[in-house]
Amino acid sequence: MLELHSHTTCSDGSLTPTELVKFAHQQGVRALAITDHDTIAGWDEAIAAALPLGLEIVPALELSTVYNGRSMHILGFYPDADTLRSPLQARVEGRKRRARTMAAKLANLGYPIDLPEFPGSMAPGRPHIASALKSAGHVKSCNEAFDRFLKDDGPAYVPYEKFTAEQGIELLLQCGAVPVWAHPYIFRGGTVETILPGLVQAGLMGLEVYHPTHSPSQIRKLEEYCHTYGLVMTGGSDYHGPKKEKNPDFCDLNNLELSLNLLPPLKAAAKKLKPS
Ligand code: AMP
Ligand code: ZN
Ligand code: FE
Ligand code: FE
Numbered sequence: 001m002l003e004l005h006s007h008t009t010c011s012d013g014s015l016t017p018t019e020l021v022k023f024a025h026q027q028g029v030r031a032l033a034i035t036d037h038d039t040i041a042g043w044d045e046a047i048a049a050a051l052p053l054g055l056e057i058v059p060a061l062e063l064s065t066v067y068n069g070r071s072m073h074i075l076g077f078y079p080d081a082d083t084l085r086s087p088l089q090a091r092v093e094g095r096k097r098r099a100r101t102m103a104a105k106l107a108n109l110g111y112p113i114d115l116p117e118f119p120g121s122m123a124p125g126r127p128h129i130a131s132a133l134k135s136a137g138h139v140k141s142c143n144e145a146f147d148r149f150l151k152d153d154g155p156a157y158v159p160y161e162k163f164t165a166e167q168g169i170e171l172l173l174q175c176g177a178v179p180v181w182a183h184p185y186i187f188r189g190g191t192v193e194t195i196l197p198g199l200v201q202a203g204l205m206g207l208e209v210y211h212p213t214h215s216p217s218q219i220r221k222l223e224e225y226c227h228t229y230g231l232v233m234t235g236g237s238d239y240h241g242p243k244k245e246k247n248p249d250f251c252d253l254n255n256l257e258l259s260l261n262l263l264p265p266l267k268a269a270a271k272k273l274k275p276s
Helices: 017-026 043-053 081-108 126-135 142-150 165-174 192-202 216-229 260-273
Strands: 031-034 056-067 070-077 178-181 206-210 232-235
Touching: 017 031, 017 043, 031 043, 043 056, 056 081, 056 165, 070 165, 070 206, 070 260, 081 126, 081 165, 126 142, 165 178, 165 192, 178 232, 178 260, 192 216, 206 216, 216 232, 232 260
Parallel strands: 031 056, 178 206, 206 232
Antiparallel strands: 056 070, 070 178
16 A cells, blocks of 8 residues: 655654654555655665565655745655755754744743754754643643644744745756645645646646545545646655544554555656656
């Protein structure tokens, strides 16, 4: 089976790339995309761990961009690592600055936290701030941290440093990566119907049709958009590690049981972008 959306400790997942690969193999996954937020630091370890298991690693990432002032995630599949490394490091440094700004906001609100060290190309995110709030005893759970402080427009929320969806799509295309709009129905800055034509114009090549947050009718709608605009379909569980708390938005690895048949069209789209 196929799993095209997962996170490791290189961003806000809780399993290392090796642990994730072993778990995916146990769960019956045959091809796994590692899609860490703004970093490709997990690939090498994942590929090394997957080789003896016969598991295929789909090299990928999840870019954080801003559209209409709201967070928009764009997945990129099969990027050229060398071309991407330096622009991505700038994004990761931006995430580190953002984490420090959120910590400073929390301190001002009377909730100081100990921010962990974030090594090299590791991309920190709000879940790390949530954990630090929990460790400091300010909240009982990470869900509470999001509800009280970190949710969009929450008192300690800080948006990503400005990087538009169009810029993100352009960067991915330059690196030979297939840009795919992640979980479109989570987006809060407008309707999918009105936004999609502009993104396609900007070079978007696919939609993440299958995601645990999408309802059956939303999935049907996204399948229709893919046919209308000639976009590739992807899907995945957006796995962040074993559940410590009940969070209805996230589910277990390979819960969607997606067919490997989604992979050849994605590979064909990537091939079109590579110089022949
Ligand atoms: P960031 O990219 O730093 O803004 O963080 C986004 C990540 O936070 C998502 O990928 C989820 O892993 C996590 N997240 C978002 N909303 C919530 C929530 N309400 N509760 C727990 N985790 C969340
Ligand atoms: Zn995440
Ligand atoms: Fe996302
Ligand atoms: Fe994700």
